[in-house]
Amino acid sequence: MAWTVAQQIRLQMERGILSKYFPAFRWINPTNPFRTHIEGNVCTNPMNLYTLRVYVPPDFPNSRPDMVVIWPHPLKGYAGRDLGETSASMHTLSALDGYVQICHYKDWSPDLTLYFVVLKGRIWLEAFEGHKSTGQPLDHYLSHMA
């Protein structure tokens, strides 16, 4: 199975946007709809390096892409807290492929882009820095979607 023409056009647009705002991100298995994902490094304001991965679903843009933190691995929170489980207060879902999964959008819309997802991941990581230093859960820094 291959990406449809409409999907290829959309993915090309996504590439252009991501290359502008997150140029460190690369596309992995871009021609296989069942294995395509993007991943790249982001550096938080305290200058800590993380790697985000976003899985592009085969029916993209109609389904929500999943996003995980693949490095550091394992990702530990304040006082070594394990983050691999579903937690509303930490805005995480159950681990995916063994990695901490960030809970980003509740209602997905085809209008949303991979860029928005990665930007949410960037902001989540900055809030995570606050959690690491204070012990406050992520929802102290990031509210829940209505």
Place this chain on the structure above:
Amino acid sequence: MADSHNPRDIQKHLVRTAENGIAPADQELIFDPQTGQLVVHPRGVPQWNPDAVVADQITQDGFFGKYHPL
């Protein structure tokens, strides 16, 4: 108030936004794609970088964390 990259200022901005459901009236959160850094910027002051993105709407919208699929 000047621009701040200080992590504590960024975190304070996030907390204020989360507490009130809306970003503070006096400042906005900017993502600078050139540096990858978040910046707290005085609202109403022209930005230095036309490619910089105001990220307040994303933080105001919140994160999906209250309801989980079974």
